[in-house]
Amino acid sequence: MQVESLDHIHIYAADPEASARFYTDHFEAKLVLRNTNANGDTRIFLALGGQVLVLGSFPAGLVPALPPEAGDGAYGHGFGVAHFGLRVASVRAALQELSASAVRILSEPVREQSGLTYAYVAAPDGVVIELTQYESGP
Numbered sequence: 507m508q509v510e511s512l513d514h515i516h517i518y519a520a521d522p523e524a525s526a527r528f529y530t531d532h533f534e535a536k537l538v539l540r541n542t543n544a545n546g547d548t549r550i551f552l553a554l555g556g557q558v559l560v561l562g563s564f565p566a567g568l569v570p571a572l573p574p575e576a577g578d579g580a581y582g583h584g585f586g587v588a589h590f591g592l593r594v595a596s597v598r599a600a601l602q603e604l605s606a607s608a609v610r611i612l613s614e615p616v617r618e619q620s621g622l623t624y625a626y627v628a629a630p631d632g633v634v635i636e637l638t639q640y641e642s643g644p
Contacts, residue, residue: 514551514558515590517631520570522561525630526550529559532609533592555592570631589626589634597623597639 519525529535535552542548549562564570594600597615605611610628617623621641629635 512557514560516560516562517633518564518568518570519561519631520564521630522548522550522563525561526552528630529554529561532604532607535559572632589636591624591636591638593638593640595639597625597637600637601625601627 517525526535526537529552530537533554535554538551538553538558540548540550543562545565547562547565549560552559552561601611601615604627612626612628612634615623615625623639623641625637627635627637
Protein backbone atom coordinates (compact mmCIF):
# COMPACT_ATOMS: atom_id res chain seq x y z
CA MET A 507 0.00 0.00 0.00
CA GLN A 508 1.25 3.45 -0.88
CA VAL A 509 0.41 6.07 1.74
CA GLU A 510 -0.24 9.53 0.31
CA SER A 511 0.18 11.42 3.59
CA LEU A 512 -0.62 11.46 7.27
CA ASP A 513 -4.26 12.53 7.33
CA HIS A 514 -4.87 13.64 10.92
CA ILE A 515 -4.26 13.16 14.63
CA HIS A 516 -7.45 12.66 16.65
CA ILE A 517 -7.56 13.58 20.34
CA TYR A 518 -10.40 12.81 22.72
CA ALA A 519 -10.77 15.90 24.87
CA ALA A 520 -12.48 16.48 28.20
CA ASP A 521 -13.42 19.93 26.87
CA PRO A 522 -12.91 20.10 23.08
CA GLU A 523 -13.60 23.86 22.93
CA ALA A 524 -10.95 24.59 25.61
CA SER A 525 -8.49 22.27 23.86
CA ALA A 526 -9.13 24.01 20.53
CA ARG A 527 -8.43 27.38 22.19
CA PHE A 528 -5.12 26.02 23.55
CA TYR A 529 -3.92 25.09 20.05
CA THR A 530 -5.23 28.28 18.41
CA ASP A 531 -3.90 30.57 21.16
CA HIS A 532 -0.44 29.03 21.61
CA PHE A 533 0.35 27.39 18.25
CA GLU A 534 -1.64 29.49 15.74
CA ALA A 535 -3.80 26.54 14.71
CA LYS A 536 -6.66 27.53 12.41
CA LEU A 537 -10.20 26.21 12.45
CA VAL A 538 -10.83 24.13 9.32
CA LEU A 539 -14.32 22.84 10.05
CA ARG A 540 -16.70 21.47 12.61
CA ASN A 541 -18.73 18.42 11.79
CA THR A 542 -21.06 15.98 13.45
CA ASN A 543 -20.17 12.33 13.01
CA ALA A 544 -22.58 9.41 12.57
CA ASN A 545 -22.96 9.15 16.37
CA GLY A 546 -23.99 12.82 16.66
CA ASP A 547 -20.65 13.85 18.21
CA THR A 548 -19.13 17.21 17.27
CA ARG A 549 -15.57 17.16 15.94
CA ILE A 550 -13.36 20.25 15.66
CA PHE A 551 -10.81 20.12 12.82
CA LEU A 552 -7.77 22.40 13.16
CA ALA A 553 -4.94 23.04 10.70
CA LEU A 554 -1.71 22.81 12.67
CA GLY A 555 1.70 22.95 11.05
CA GLY A 556 0.50 21.56 7.74
CA GLN A 557 -1.42 18.71 9.40
CA VAL A 558 -4.95 18.26 10.69
CA LEU A 559 -5.69 17.90 14.39
CA VAL A 560 -9.17 16.60 15.24
CA LEU A 561 -10.64 17.26 18.68
CA GLY A 562 -13.76 15.61 19.98
CA SER A 563 -15.51 14.58 23.16
CA PHE A 564 -15.02 11.14 24.58
CA PRO A 565 -17.44 8.62 23.07
CA ALA A 566 -20.33 7.34 25.19
CA GLY A 567 -19.03 4.86 27.73
CA LEU A 568 -15.51 6.30 27.85
CA VAL A 569 -14.43 8.92 30.36
CA PRO A 570 -11.22 10.90 30.64
CA ALA A 571 -8.75 9.70 33.25
CA LEU A 572 -5.93 11.58 34.87
CA PRO A 573 -2.78 10.86 32.88
CA PRO A 574 0.25 9.49 34.70
CA GLU A 575 3.24 11.76 35.26
CA ALA A 576 5.14 12.69 32.11
CA GLY A 577 8.86 12.41 31.60
CA ASP A 578 11.02 12.90 28.53
CA GLY A 579 8.09 13.35 26.19
CA ALA A 580 6.13 10.26 27.19
CA TYR A 581 3.93 9.09 30.00
CA GLY A 582 5.16 6.50 32.47
CA HIS A 583 2.56 3.91 31.41
CA GLY A 584 -0.81 3.43 29.83
CA PHE A 585 -0.59 5.59 26.70
CA GLY A 586 0.36 4.37 23.24
CA VAL A 587 1.42 7.69 21.74
CA ALA A 588 4.49 9.20 23.38
CA HIS A 589 4.04 12.69 21.90
CA PHE A 590 3.65 14.58 18.64
CA GLY A 591 6.23 17.05 17.37
CA LEU A 592 5.90 20.60 16.12
CA ARG A 593 8.82 22.18 14.31
CA VAL A 594 9.55 25.74 15.45
CA ALA A 595 12.15 28.33 14.44
CA SER A 596 13.59 28.53 17.97
CA VAL A 597 12.87 26.06 20.76
CA ARG A 598 14.18 28.46 23.41
CA ALA A 599 12.02 31.35 22.17
CA ALA A 600 8.97 29.08 21.97
CA LEU A 601 9.53 27.87 25.54
CA GLN A 602 9.80 31.45 26.79
CA GLU A 603 6.55 32.39 25.05
CA LEU A 604 4.70 29.32 26.33
CA SER A 605 6.04 29.72 29.85
CA ALA A 606 4.85 33.33 29.90
CA SER A 607 1.37 31.98 29.06
CA ALA A 608 1.52 29.47 31.93
CA VAL A 609 1.91 26.43 29.66
CA ARG A 610 3.62 23.64 31.63
CA ILE A 611 7.17 23.02 30.40
CA LEU A 612 8.16 19.36 30.82
CA SER A 613 11.85 19.60 29.90
CA GLU A 614 14.64 22.02 29.27
CA PRO A 615 15.94 22.15 25.68
CA VAL A 616 18.27 19.35 24.62
CA ARG A 617 20.70 19.85 21.74
CA GLU A 618 22.01 16.70 20.09
CA GLN A 619 25.23 16.34 18.08
CA SER A 620 23.16 16.17 14.90
CA GLY A 621 22.04 19.77 15.45
CA LEU A 622 18.53 18.78 16.53
CA THR A 623 17.23 20.77 19.52
CA TYR A 624 14.05 19.69 21.28
CA ALA A 625 11.98 20.17 24.43
CA TYR A 626 8.62 18.95 25.68
CA VAL A 627 5.52 20.81 26.86
CA ALA A 628 2.18 19.66 28.26
CA ALA A 629 -1.06 20.20 26.36
CA PRO A 630 -4.60 19.55 27.57
CA ASP A 631 -6.02 16.03 27.63
CA GLY A 632 -2.79 14.29 28.62
CA VAL A 633 -1.05 15.23 25.37
CA VAL A 634 2.69 15.87 25.23
CA ILE A 635 4.10 18.10 22.47
CA GLU A 636 7.73 18.00 21.42
CA LEU A 637 9.05 21.27 20.03
CA THR A 638 11.83 20.64 17.50
CA GLN A 639 14.40 22.84 15.81
CA TYR A 640 16.85 21.58 13.20
CA GLU A 641 20.21 23.17 12.48
CA SER A 642 19.75 21.82 8.95
CA GLY A 643 16.54 20.16 7.85
CA PRO A 644 16.11 16.40 7.99
